[in-house]
Amino acid sequence: MNPEEADSLMFRKIYDMSLLNGKSYDWLDYLSNNIGGRLSGSYQAQQAVEYTKAQLEELGLDKVWLQPVMVPKWTRGAKEFAYVETSPGLTKNVNITALGGSVPTPAGGTKARVIEVQGVEDLARYGKEQIQGKIVFFNRPMRPDLISTFESYGGCVDQRYSGAAEAGKYGAVGVIVRSMNLRMDDLPHTGSMSYGETPVSKRIPAAAISTNDAAYLSGLLTMNNELELYFKLNCEQHADVQSYNVIGEITGSEHPEEIMVVGGHLDSWDLGDGSHDDGAGVVQSMEVLRLFKELNYKPKRTLRVVLFMNEENGLRGGNKYAEVAKSKNENHIFALESDAGGFTPRGFSFDADKAQFSQIQSWKELFKPYLIHYFEMGGSGADVAPLKKGDVVLAGLRPDSQRYFDHHHAANDTFEHVNKRELELGAATMASLVYLIDKHGLKKIDTAKKEKL
Amino acid sequence: MNPEEADSLMFRKIYDMSLLNGKSYDWLDYLSNNIGGRLSGSYQAQQAVEYTKAQLEELGLDKVWLQPVMVPKWTRGAKEFAYVETSPGLTKNVNITALGGSVPTPAGGTKARVIEVQGVEDLARYGKEQIQGKIVFFNRPMRPDLISTFESYGGCVDQRYSGAAEAGKYGAVGVIVRSMNLRMDDLPHTGSMSYGETPVSKRIPAAAISTNDAAYLSGLLTMNNELELYFKLNCEQHADVQSYNVIGEITGSEHPEEIMVVGGHLDSWDLGDGSHDDGAGVVQSMEVLRLFKELNYKPKRTLRVVLFMNEENGLRGGNKYAEVAKSKNENHIFALESDAGGFTPRGFSFDADKAQFSQIQSWKELFKPYLIHYFEMGGSGADVAPLKKGDVVLAGLRPDSQRYFDHHHAANDTFEHVNKRELELGAATMASLVYLIDKHGLKKIDTAKKEKL
Structure with missing residues (x-):
């Protein structure tokens, strides 16, 4: 089997597992219908921290922990x-x-x-x-x-x-x-x-x-x-309160020092239940690690899921994660956020160097059977953006955007508007890209020749 | 301006007109909410014939007519x-x-x-x-x-x-x-x-x-x-009853004998209101001609909208249209059906010769800004398939398919599940392809070298 065939087979396994035995939809059901809207500093936000931590612990990851972060508390x-x-x-x-x-x-x-x-x-x-x-x-x-x-x-x-x-x-x-x-x-x-x-x-x-x-x-x-x-x-603004990013990790088998992140944000607005923004991104990111575990794929590099707190009104979680990473001198090579709704995935946008972007584009054909076609330079995600530094490639999942703002931050951002298959396709698409990056690594930026795209 | 720039500008005009001043959504509102499910032989099917004929007449086309066809009548x-x-x-x-x-x-x-x-x-x-x-x-x-x-x-x-x-x-x-x-x-x-x-x-x-x-x-x-x-x-099966295909035409200014068809089917099942199947295809097809009229684009070839009757339980309309075309020795060069729901368009599938397909694929870049990426060989549509003969290229609009069967033939195939923008993007995508075919024509099949794809 040539390397491309191996990648193609792995893609098929990832998509099959997500579509046939996925867990993302059940997790979202719980977050949306048992917990509901998760405004920073609320009881529901804390419930979401505890629930997702417990679920990650059940996956048998190498580490699961809470990263403390103070968040603003505003009540309606x-x-x-x-x-x-x-x-x-x-x-x-x-x-x-x-x-x-x-x-x-x-x-x-x-x-x-x-x-x-x-x-x-x-x-x-x-x-x-x-x-x-x-x-x-x-x-x-x-x-x-x-x-x-x-x-x-x-x-x-x-x-x-x-x-x-x-x-x-x-x-x-x-x-x-x-x-x-x-x-x-x-x-x-x-x-x-x-x-x-x-x-x-x-x-x-x-x-x-x-x-x-x-x-x-x-x-x-x-x-x-x-x-x-x-x-x-x-409404009322209160003093900041204690909250947490929820983090799970599969430690890399060959290059544990190279860290890849997938994530979404746990908090949401309070009018709906935050299913698209960003319950979908949370459960898709968790699913990436679960898919690897289920398929018995052991990443060479360290893979972390980070469920960020307080994206909506403060970005404290994203900033805290980057601050801690910097203080520990961690080497993040890749960070992917899903925060554009649980709709049919179309591809990714990247914040990357030209050589890195070319490398990623060379993988496009592998995604074609899954109708994933969009690979463009552009933004990544609010929570991963603070990680920008050196060679790191940042990315955002790009689902179909037509219906997103029909629901965004409104009372109809609710579970019944997320289609199970679309959610699962998104998780598989994320996992497939992470798989390729884990397997092939990412080019370093030649700083002498660094070209701005 | 080079020819590609001209095409690109025309695309922009088409999409702008559909998204900013479209009529497809209003038409669908009427078909779905004022008429409802349109089972062949029903009063509603007849209402739909009369309504769409009247709406086409308002567009100032060169001809609008009803094509008689006997249809089965089954009642629940x-x-x-x-x-x-x-x-x-x-x-x-x-x-x-x-x-x-x-x-x-x-x-x-x-x-x-x-x-x-x-x-x-x-x-x-x-x-x-x-x-x-x-x-x-x-x-x-x-x-x-x-x-x-x-x-x-x-x-x-x-x-x-x-x-x-x-x-x-x-x-x-x-x-x-x-x-x-x-x-x-x-x-x-x-x-x-x-x-x-x-x-x-x-x-x-x-x-x-x-x-x-x-x-x-x-x-x-x-x-x-x-x-x-x-x-x-x-339920009960009755004797066949009289019904109609609804047809409107802009006669070609240079090659009136070369006919291009866009169409969908007027009939639907009776449980919902037939918004996705196939109200969407009906109004998108009507919109293609309206867009050309509004933009004052006069096609060189004849452009017909055909609203087929009885796709669901008999295909009598599609067969009748092809039969009449054959008896009149009409030269159809292209027929495009929209019958896969009013969801975000992704592209088209084609029933074409290899040379014709290559020609169409050479236009892909023009569609890229509209996120239209899917150009593949495959089926077209049930109603246009009977036109298959000689050089004709048949095509089907291919919207995102993930949610389609959530609604297909069920009580929830209703207006509120069609997103206005997605519907309008589909109409513009169809019009853009028709524009290119009108402008550039389509290659003839070299029958000596005919290659099956």
Whole structure:
């Protein structure tokens, strides 16, 4: 058997095991339906730590441990409430949700006129004169013409992330952001935000509004720009609390000092159960190690699964893992994150040197029977990005992205929207790439000739 | 601008128009939610004929017409009912649905012991002795290890299609077939069946059972193979009725005699609303012509949309269209069917000569920005297959197949399971290929050198 045939056979074994005797879907069922949304610092997040640690221990890995990390704790409190008042007493409720990290409104809520803008850059144009005392409504939609929905997201999410910090500078009393969702529906999508350097006393509350209600509000404003919007948020920022990254390891048989990581993030937002974001990535990463164990494949290099805590609102877990790796002078050669949903896998994006990327591309044909075709330079994943250093190759699993933002950070990010086969194909695709890297190693960067792609 | 740049720009325009100002989703909304399931010969099928004809007429095509075709009419009647009786009076209901074309049970239903088999080929092994008087339960599942779910389907569907005809030969009194579904759930999936040469008096009733209940029944049988199953079907076969293919045409400006077809089938099963099978293909095909009209692209060759009637239980529309084309000596150079669901498009399969296939493959790079990567030899579509003759290239759109059989022929083949963007990407992908074929033409087969791929 030539080496390519051996690789091809191993691929088939990996996919068969994942599709015929996979465990990823059962694990996800538990995380989603028995634990649920896993916001950093919550009881559910701690349950997820304990559950995944116990499950990894059952796999017979060489080591399983918890890596302590302090995480922010933000709680939503009672469900948010909002209405539009077109004339005194004439109101209609709209669907909103507090952005993660927002301050609450005053106890009686915030009620003010609304100014609609298409982005942060519009604020200077309107100036304090028109913004002071109002609620700023950021309503730039995600672009439907882009094929990658992540690109559409990237073109809008600044409104959510820094809208409140920026609008606050012009005297706004609150911020409402159109949900990052390409579909028209009634579900508001939460997500992280930052007040930057804004002193606590100057912070204004911020919420997302559903796409249907964003369209409704925008339409109303064209008819009556004196209408008022009322909203009430009951969220609260607490002191940091103790939490953990969950780590399991198969120690390499020949090059234990060369470390490969597969991972996803254990925490999630609280509106749904976090099945796609990122329960899927968690169970797929666990499955990679389980597949190797089941197939009795003993990696030459050390393979770790890292279930990162607090990707959503702080990235403390990703930063902590990289910090500890650095302090121990560990040599990470590869880190792969799955954090783009449990949809049909299409391939990977890489953060790599040109020679490394060519090496990876030379493996494309092996993936073709599994309809894995996307091998491009680009981002990896938020949690593994802090590992960037020297020769390490970072990568992200790239599933089909069309439906991802229908569910992202919303109440419908739930188990029934994950297809078992799609999830299992993703796990097998990850394991297959890890197998090749373990077997063949990765080229070192020739720093003299280092070429930026 | 070089020719490739021109093609690339045209692609962008096509995708933009479909994603930003598409009409396919609205059309599908109407077909699914205002009309619903469109079984051949039903009132809904006739409504769909009238609706799509009217919509095509609004597009300002050169011609729109109905092509008469007689179709079979089979009706389900009152909902089916079935239970398993493990001991007298101790029963549990199971979810079944009559297969399309089945005879009804006697008015009082059919009740008998059950013999489980793994396929038609098992019947000879058990023989009349063990089968006579029993209900044959075909329980071979779809293979989960195959990447293409259509391949899994192909490996099982003989049980559904000819199970009753074959089991009848051994004296069975009825047939229960495991639903063609890779998921475990409670929904039975109907579909076509044939009694072959079986005389009417010897035909036995046949139904599909949900995958959960197939597993349940199989488990019970291992404990108690004397249990009885009762089922009652109320279906009826009527005389053929008049129906129509709906056809619209943009007549070619330079080569009107060279005809290109895009199509899907108007009829559907009756349990859901036929959104994926094949409402999606219908509206995507209509959209191809609309996109060209909106973009003011005047094809050099004649472009027809054909909405075929009766794909599901007779293929009368596909056969009629080919028959008329032959009688008129029409020259079809290309026919593309979309009948694999409205999911994210991945590419096409082709029935073509080697030289033609190479020509098409030379266009692959143009599709890459749209993540269209699958260009393979293979089937086309049931409705366009009868056009096979001479130089014609037949093709099928190939969307992601993982979720297709979760919905296929079941009550959950409904509008909310079609994603707007995925549907629109499919329409644009079809239009892009048609554009290239229109612009560049297709190679003729060198019959002297004809090579079978």
